[in-house]
Amino acid sequence: MATVMEMAAEIIAAHASTTTMTKEELLSELTEVHAALSALEKGELPTDQTTQEDAAPAVTRKKAFGKDKIYCMICGKGFTTLSRHLKTAHDMKPTEYRKQFDIPRTQTLAARNYSESRRQMAIDRGLADNLAKARAARGKKSK
Secondary structure, eight states: OOOHHHHHHHHHHHHHHHSOOOHHHHHHHHHHHHHHHHHHHTTOOOOOHHHHHHHOOSSOHHHHBOSSOEEOTTTOOEESBOHHHHHHHHOOOHHHHHHHTTOOTTSOSBOHHHHHHHHHHHHHHTHHHHHHHHHHHHHHHHO
């Protein structure tokens, strides 16, 4: 059976093969994984990530909402939209995320440039006109 250090090294090697990491990041990740595996081996629970997540945001709110990217305040990774990342990586709904970091409902969870490009695409395709026509047709039918 492999030792805890060997298992940690294999896990980090697999992660490093797909992600570029600095020497410091490798060492810190190796330390974290080794500590988690050692705790599991002793029958203890590793340090709970939710307490780390609640402690302090990885990114300030001002830096989180950029023009080209929106950064997750839990892990600090950048995305064009945040909703899917929250569900898959943190098993969290956007409303829970907003509540945790006191983000108003009026603040979109998408990068400004992304939202603007989607808005412009809808205008170019005439989606607003089509919606108005459909609503007018529906109004005539119900009368």
